[in-house]
Amino acid sequence: xxxxxxxxxxxxxxxxxxxxxxxxxxxxxSEQINHLAEAELFFKCENFQKTGSFKAxxxxxxxxxxxxxxxxxxxxxxxxxxxxxxxxxxxxxxxxPCHVIMPENAPKVKIAAxxxxxxxxxxxxxxxxxxxNGLKAVQEQYGCTFIPPYDHPNIIAGxxxxxxxxxxxxxxxxxxxxxxxxxxxxxxxxxxxxxxxxRCKVIAGEPAGADDAFRSFYTGERVNEHKPNTIADxxxxxxxxxNFSIIxxxxxxxxxxxxxxxxxxxxxxxERLKIVIEPSCAVPLAAILQQKERYKNRRIGIILSxxxxxxxxxxx
Amino acid sequence: xxxxxxxxxxxxxxxxxxxxxxxxxxxxxSEQINHLAEAELFFKCENFQKTGSFKAxxxxxxxxxxxxxxxxxxxxxxxxxxxxxxxxxxxxxxxxPCHVIMPENAPKVKIAAxxxxxxxxxxxxxxxxxxxNGLKAVQEQYGCTFIPPYDHPNIIAGxxxxxxxxxxxxxxxxxxxxxxxxxxxxxxxxxxxxxxxxRCKVIAGEPAGADDAFRSFYTGERVNEHKPNTIADxxxxxxxxxNFSIIxxxxxxxxxxxxxxxxxxxxxxxERLKIVIEPSCAVPLAAILQQKERYKNRRIGIILSxxxxxxxxxxx
Numbered sequence: 325x326x327x328x329x330x331x332x333x334x335x336x337x338x339x340x341x342x343x344x345x346x347x348x349x350x351x352x353x354s355e356q357i358n359h360l361a362e363a364e365l366f367f368k369c370e371n372f373q374k375t376g377s378f379k380a381x382x383x384x385x386x387x388x389x390x391x392x393x394x395x396x397x398x399x400x401x402x403x404x405x406x407x408x409x410x411x412x413x414x415x416x417x418x419x420x421p422c423h424v425i426m427p428e429n430a431p432k433v434k435i436a437a438x439x440x441x442x443x444x445x446x447x448x449x450x451x452x453x454x455x456x457n458g459l460k461a462v463q464e465q466y467g468c469t470f471i472p473p474y475d476h477p478n479i480i481a482g483x484x485x486x487x488x489x490x491x492x493x494x495x496x497x498x499x500x501x502x503x504x505x506x507x508x509x510x511x512x513x514x515x516x517x518x519x520x521x522x523r524c525k526v527i528a529g530e531p532a533g534a535d536d537a538f539r540s541f542y543t544g545e546r547v548n549e550h551k552p553n554t555i556a557d558x559x560x561x562x563x564x565x566x567n568f569s570i571i572x573x574x575x576x577x578x579x580x581x582x583x584x585x586x587x588x589x590x591x592x593x594x595e596r597l598k599i600v601i602e603p604s605c606a607v608p609l610a611a612i613l614q615q616k617e618r619y620k621n622r623r624i625g626i627i628l629s630x631x632x633x634x635x636x637x638x639x640x
Numbered sequence: 641x642x643x644x645x646x647x648x649x650x651x652x653x654x655x656x657x658x659x660x661x662x663x664x665x666x667x668x669x670s671e672q673i674n675h676l677a678e679a680e681l682f683f684k685c686e687n688f689q690k691t692g693s694f695k696a697x698x699x700x701x702x703x704x705x706x707x708x709x710x711x712x713x714x715x716x717x718x719x720x721x722x723x724x725x726x727x728x729x730x731x732x733x734x735x736x737p738c739h740v741i742m743p744e745n746a747p748k749v750k751i752a753a754x755x756x757x758x759x760x761x762x763x764x765x766x767x768x769x770x771x772x773n774g775l776k777a778v779q780e781q782y783g784c785t786f787i788p789p790y791d792h793p794n795i796i797a798g799x800x801x802x803x804x805x806x807x808x809x810x811x812x813x814x815x816x817x818x819x820x821x822x823x824x825x826x827x828x829x830x831x832x833x834x835x836x837x838x839r840c841k842v843i844a845g846e847p848a849g850a851d852d853a854f855r856s857f858y859t860g861e862r863v864n865e866h867k868p869n870t871i872a873d874x875x876x877x878x879x880x881x882x883n884f885s886i887i888x889x890x891x892x893x894x895x896x897x898x899x900x901x902x903x904x905x906x907x908x909x910x911e912r913l914k915i916v917i918e919p920s921c922a923v924p925l926a927a928i929l930q931q932k933e934r935y936k937n938r939r940i941g942i943i944l945s946x947x948x949x950x951x952x953x954x955x956x
Contacts, residue, residue: 598917
């Protein structure tokens with residue numbers, strides 16, 4: 325699959341389809357962060373999105389493209405994170421049954437959040453095989469449709485809408501940066517830039533402790549197994565297949581950042597923008613600050629991915 | 641001084657005078673907080689204001705009303721908190737020298753913030769007499785004008801602009817609630833409601849551990865000494881004279897909340913609104929949740945006063 329299999333018209337339709345369900349999230353900036361970065365930064369605040377992350381966009385787009393008979397039988401996914409919550413929320417909003425397979429050691433607050441959106445939670449042992457078996461069993465029992473967290477054109481087209489809004493709000497961006505985990509947000513961002521702002525480069529920030537995308541990107545071979553170790557718990561997964569293909573075509577650079585840089589950037593965002601974000605969300609700012617000599621005086625869009633953080637575990 | 645000595649035209653002029661210098665702060669809401677409160681809450685986010693609190697409004701208004709000769713000689717205040725930062729910022733922006741008397745045990749980060757805005761910091765012993773002597777000495781030496789933190793019509797008229805914007809954004813509010821410390825924000829809020837939304841009640845939230853306004857309000861005698869003990873460190877001061885008079889005339893009720901209620905409300909705002917606030921700022925939501933049976937189904941404006949919190953001391 326190559327980038328041009330997701331067309332400009334696919335992005336347009338996705339955006340129109342989900343518009344009434346999601347927030348058009350605000351764009352914030354801070355004179356003091358700009359001063360520090362020696363550049364003009366514009367933060368697209370998906371932490372304010374429904375369910376607290378951009379994942380609400382892709383989940384809504386995916387469900388809205390199901391046939392009526394599929395919608396009746398429901399949707400399923402495995403996730404202990406933002407995608408599970410987003411799918412549960414979107415399903416409830418659209419009147420579709422939802423099953424989420426979650427590891428039995430997932431934080432109780434996350435299980436409660438998914439249940440709070442009306443989804444049925446199926447607990448499984450905390451490993452990949454148990455998760456996949458759990459999903460398979462649920463699909464067989466209910467006939468429901470698997471909605472993957474990132475590796476699907478409908479998910480990618482939904483996530484693309486965040487950057488499309490940003491580009492519409494701010495002309496003449498030189499650069500947009502997004503974090504990369506599975507690559508749904510990054511691939512979507514790259515497609516939006518490709519179609520709507522072709523002179524704007526798209527780059528990514530990735531935790532050094534989970535750098536499969538970096539290694540995949542620079543070797544040309546998709547890494548699909550690794551042992552991540554980073555505070556950025558939303559970016560632990562490896563790059564999807566569709567995602568990798570689009571990223572190879574349309575992304576200019578992947579910058580790795582250490583956890584200490586992530587924490588420093590996170591603190592800056594709390595102190596200066598006065599907003600709550602999760603550690604993964606601070607990765608792009610950390611990357612820009614690390615490379616500030618190279619991006620001096622540029623107009624840079626930063627996609628802030630989400631704000632679902634355990635307040636008891638803030639790193640400061 | 642009675643309420644009607646600050647006229648509608650004073651509020652209008654203040655608002656017009658400061659508009660180009662300050663942010664029109666956004667209004668946020670959360671379905672989940674509404675569900676919990678069983679009411680419709682609209683949060684006016686002064687944590688996003690310049691310098692991180694509503695104090696930028698009053699400070700700007702006060703400086704802009706000085707004579708040219710006064711502006712040349714500069715302004716002074718004593719403050720270890722948001723007013724000091726706001727005055728330093730406004731003075732720098734308007735090209736006016738600024739002196740801030742701060743206790744020598746003030747957090748280094750606050751001293752640095754005031755210096756960062758170009759003000760001269762004068763350290764003094766951490767007591768009222770030293771602070772007042774310090775201020776007097778600076779006034780004598782430089783001939784500068786004292787800008788008080790809350791007990792002045794120009795400060796009150798400036799703070800009033802936050803509620804005026806909220807009322808303009810949202811018609812048909814039943815109620816607006818603000819926190820009360822010295823009473824600048826509360827008196828201003830009450831005046832804006834009086835002139836622009838006369839059917840909207842104004843009430844206040846106050847920490848039980850610093851309840852001088854409650855006691856003053858219900859006994860009719862202004863309490864001007866107390867030993868506060870609360871996490872809400874922006875509300876430790878006692879009510880000003882002008883402030884008390886306006887509050888007696890125009891405020892309907894003062895609700896006291898315990899620190900545990902403040903912390904629970906603060907957590908809700910972090911988790912649901914995804915914004916960073918200081919403890920004082922959570923007092924109004926804590927009050928509404930405490931009294932939710934009485935305010936069920938109302939449309940309630942909540943003034944979020946500021947976001948200058950020490951991240952190392954978050955209570956969760």
